Every structure is written in structure tokens, then in C-alpha cells.
Amino acid sequence: MIHTCWRLICALLLVFLPTTLLAQTKLTPAQYQQDFDYFWTTVNENYCYFDKKQTDWAKVRTYYGAQLPGITTKAQFTRLLENALNELYDNHASLSTNLPDSRRLLPSGTDVWVQYQQGKAVVVAVRAGYGAERSGLRPGMEIVAVNDVPIVQAVSLLLGKCLKTVDEAAREVALNQALAGTHTTPRKLTVRVQGKRRDLYPDAPTAQLENIRYPRLLESQQLGTIGYIKINNSLGDNRLMAAFDSTLDVLAATTGLVLDLRETPNGGNTTVARAIMGRFITEEQPYQRHEFPAEEQQFGIKRSTLELVSPRLRPYTRPLVVLVGRWTSSMGEGITIGLDAMRRATVVGTEMARLNGAITSFRLPNSGFGFNIPTERLYRVDKLPRENFVPAKRPNPDTEGTSDAGLAAAVQLLQNTNKP
Structure with missing residues (x-):
């Protein structure tokens, strides 16, 4: 019996040994x-x-x-x-794979987004609940240096060595890589506010971005007669489908709903996305266009498809607002353009992560x-590239950090919609 068990163990080891x-x-x-x-x-x-x-x-x-x-x-x-x-x-x-001192990924591994405005590196978004916000960083501040390295120098070190020319997009990616930092080095951000310099420490006392944890797949509450559901970066977790269904059922009697996708930086899968969208429609509709350039490049034959969403039981038909921001990424962006294309939701927020297409591993x-x-180009049904979508309704940036301007705008919109 012992020899038989040992042979079984050895056989199993041989199966898994190549990977090890x-x-x-x-x-x-x-x-x-x-x-x-x-x-x-x-x-x-x-x-x-x-x-x-x-x-x-x-x-x-x-x-x-x-x-x-x-x-x-x-x-x-x-x-x-x-x-x-x-x-x-x-x-x-x-x-x-990565190294201990690899750069954090954008946008999932960062808590601030910066753009060049009139030659200055200006904060345009701060991730709610993370170190950058807690340290006092706010939209409108100018980034002067990262870890005492002037921002111009920090950015130049991260630009590609094989670019024909350095365009605006390359500079913005390098800028935000500099702000994201590495997994091992705590960040010191030097900012200029009203002409004065300040040093902020987003990773003190600990680097929260290395240990992101969510208490649950989603959060929900009722704000007067308005329902609110926030997805906690779980669009790739199939358990979200049942959790979302039960939560939406509880909020079925509300006069309107806010779907908050502002904390979905890791993307997800289309099964979960279609499950969510299917609760808001009553007939099958296309939500996204795909193009496959590699096939056209190889054979000279263009290929494109429309992906459909089918309605599910107990559809929620009241007014819907989708709330988005810089950390709405990939599948979160897909849900957003889908509900927008199906004319099922009003989108409120800022630019999203603007991630390119669908990936293959x-x-x-x-x-x-x-x-x-x-490897696939993605578009709204009307052929607008997904990465170019911008919400029509944009709340004023919260420069004080004392309120959730996006949520306030979404609730106000629904309240106005429901007025007689």
C-alpha cells in the first residue's frame, strides 16, 4: 500500500514538475x-x-x-x-510577472492621475480612499518633483528608447508611471499649491497600494428614494453575478439607481458584464463592436462582430446613472459604453482609464x-472607439476632498428626472 501511494505521489510530481x-x-x-x-x-x-x-x-x-x-x-x-x-x-x-522594484501598473496600482496643462504636470484625479487622498493631494495641484527628482527628469527617464518622436500620449504615460512609483520605494510628492511648495507622503505609514483589500464584492445603500450600488473591483469574479442580482432585487422599488464603477481598475470578464447589463434591458441589444486587425493583416479580410446582451429576469426599468472615473477600466469601460449605446443609462463622471481594446494572454x-x-479593437456600437468615450455630464472636481461631487451630481440628476 505504501509503495502504491508513493508511486501515485511520484506520478503526480511528474505531472506538475515541468511547471515548477x-x-x-x-x-x-x-x-x-x-x-x-x-x-x-x-x-x-x-x-x-x-x-x-x-x-x-x-x-x-x-x-x-x-x-x-x-x-x-x-x-x-x-x-x-x-x-x-x-x-x-x-x-x-x-x-x-514582476520584480520587487518594478513600477506599479496603471491604473490599478496608482492613486493619482496627472496630465500636462500648459506645460505643467497638474493633478486631474485622485483615487478615493487611498494614500494620495489621505496625504492631502487634490485635483488642481501641480506636481513639481517625485522623491526629490524634478518631474521633467523623472518623466524623461521613463520614456521609451525606440520612439520615432515623443508624443503627448507617451509623455502622459511616463508622467503617471513616475507618480505611481515602484513597489519598494515610498513616494514623496512635492507639489505647488497657490505658489507654495508642499511635500506629501502617500505611502506613509504603509504602502496601501501593495495590499488592496475590499470588504465585499459590492456595496449598496438607499439614498432617500434613490438606490446606490458600488462595484468593488470585482468585475472578474463570477460570484458578483449572484451578489448583484440579490442587491438589485432589494432596491427594486427605488425611483432610480446609481451604478458606481469608479473602483473597477482591474477590468473583468464579459460574462459578469453582460449579467449586469442584462438586468437593465427588456430586449436583446448590441452593446459593443469588435474588430480583429491581426486577421485582416494576415489574410486581407476584415473581420468585425457585434456583441449582444440578452435581458434577464426581473429587469430594473427605472432611470439609471452610471458613475465613472479614472479608475473605471477595461470591462468597466465596456459596461459604460454598452449601457450608453443601449440608451439605458446616463453616464456621469470624468474620463475613464481609456484602455485600448481587449487583451489576449x-x-x-x-x-x-x-x-x-x-489584440482586438473595441468600439461603441456606433463605431466610437471605446478609449475615446467621455461622459457628457461631468461634475466639478472636488478640490477640497470634503464631498463626493460625482455621487452628488448623479443623485441630483435622478431626483430631477423623477420630478413631475
Whole structure:
């Protein structure tokens, strides 16, 4: 019996051993080269937004390929791949592995969003409930330095080395990477407010962005006769469907509903999204258009599809407001443009994360590292690119941090809608 159990254990180990060894075995120079070639070719053939970029992807192969002879560890190879992928300056492209000192991902790993305005790095959004907000950072403040490095210098260090020219989009991504910081170094942000400089410490006493936890999949309450549901970054969790259904049933008698998607930075899946949207419609409708450029590039035949949403039991037919912001990402953006296209909701908020398309995951043959890149273009049904959607109703930014201007605007809109 003992020998039989041992043989079973050994058999199971043989099944799982290749994956384990993949993470531990030292790779040869030829294997690093093979992985890099696979990475470069896969991006070259499948990434669907090169036309929006100033990236010279052929130069990426030469520039980073020349560094391969010096790569002897997986940590070094990870950093090389991070830098190569950064040449796309695309927040929807990422590695599935990272180093302790890797940069936080945008937007899920940051709590502030900054844009250039008249040559200055100005805060346009602060993530509610996180370190940047608690430290006193507010929209309208100018960022002067990060960890005592002048912002111009900090940004220049993060710009790609293989860009034909540095466009506004590349500068904004680098700017926000600088503000996001790394997993290991606490941030010191120097800001200018009314002509005076202040130092803020978003990661003190602890780096909250490394340990984000939510008490539940969603939150809900009733604000007078208005219902409110906030999704806590769970659009990729299939358990949300049942939780959402039961919560919406409780709020069925309300005169209007606010669906808050401002804390959905990790995206999600279309099953959960369609389940949510299906509770707000009474007939099947298209909500999103897909295009597949790789197929057209390979065969010269254009392919596009419309994705449909089917109604579900107990539809909520009262007025609906979708509340969005900079941390409404990917699938959250899809739900937003879908409900907007179906004329089922009014969208209130600021620009969303503006992530490009739908991603596909790939895996390198030797290191086993995964990477994700946009391979499908996504549009609202009327062919507006999803990343270009901007809410028609925008609340005034909360520069004092004393109220939720977005929620107040959403509730006021519903109250006005319900007036006789």
C-alpha cells in the first residue's frame, strides 16, 4: 500500500514538475533569445494599435536584442521585457510577472492621475480612499518633483528608447508611471499649491497600494428614494453575478439607481458584464463592436462582430446613472459604453482609464512568463472607439476632498428626472 501511494505521489510530481522547474531552472542564452524572439514576433503580429503609436517596433528588436548577451538571470530578463513592453506606452499591455522594484501598473496600482496643462504636470484625479487622498493631494495641484527628482527628469527617464518622436500620449504615460512609483520605494510628492511648495507622503505609514483589500464584492445603500450600488473591483469574479442580482432585487422599488464603477481598475470578464447589463434591458441589444486587425493583416479580410446582451429576469426599468472615473477600466469601460449605446443609462463622471481594446494572454516557451497585449479593437456600437468615450455630464472636481461631487451630481440628476 505504501509503495502504491508513493508511486501515485511520484506520478503526480511528474505531472506538475515541468511547471515548477520552469520557474527555477536557469535558462541558457539560446533560450533567452528564443523567448525574446517569440515575444517580439507575437507583439509584432498581434498588437492592434501600432497605428496610434510612435513606436519603432523593428528598432525594439535591435535595441533590446543587443542586451540579451548580458542576460544571465530571470530577474534581468524580466526587466528587459518590462522595458521593451514599455515602448508601446500602452497601459493595457503588461507582463504577468514582476520584480520587487518594478513600477506599479496603471491604473490599478496608482492613486493619482496627472496630465500636462500648459506645460505643467497638474493633478486631474485622485483615487478615493487611498494614500494620495489621505496625504492631502487634490485635483488642481501641480506636481513639481517625485522623491526629490524634478518631474521633467523623472518623466524623461521613463520614456521609451525606440520612439520615432515623443508624443503627448507617451509623455502622459511616463508622467503617471513616475507618480505611481515602484513597489519598494515610498513616494514623496512635492507639489505647488497657490505658489507654495508642499511635500506629501502617500505611502506613509504603509504602502496601501501593495495590499488592496475590499470588504465585499459590492456595496449598496438607499439614498432617500434613490438606490446606490458600488462595484468593488470585482468585475472578474463570477460570484458578483449572484451578489448583484440579490442587491438589485432589494432596491427594486427605488425611483432610480446609481451604478458606481469608479473602483473597477482591474477590468473583468464579459460574462459578469453582460449579467449586469442584462438586468437593465427588456430586449436583446448590441452593446459593443469588435474588430480583429491581426486577421485582416494576415489574410486581407476584415473581420468585425457585434456583441449582444440578452435581458434577464426581473429587469430594473427605472432611470439609471452610471458613475465613472479614472479608475473605471477595461470591462468597466465596456459596461459604460454598452449601457450608453443601449440608451439605458446616463453616464456621469470624468474620463475613464481609456484602455485600448481587449487583451489576449500569451506565454513564453522557456521562462514561462506571461504577457498581455490588446489584440482586438473595441468600439461603441456606433463605431466610437471605446478609449475615446467621455461622459457628457461631468461634475466639478472636488478640490477640497470634503464631498463626493460625482455621487452628488448623479443623485441630483435622478431626483430631477423623477420630478413631475
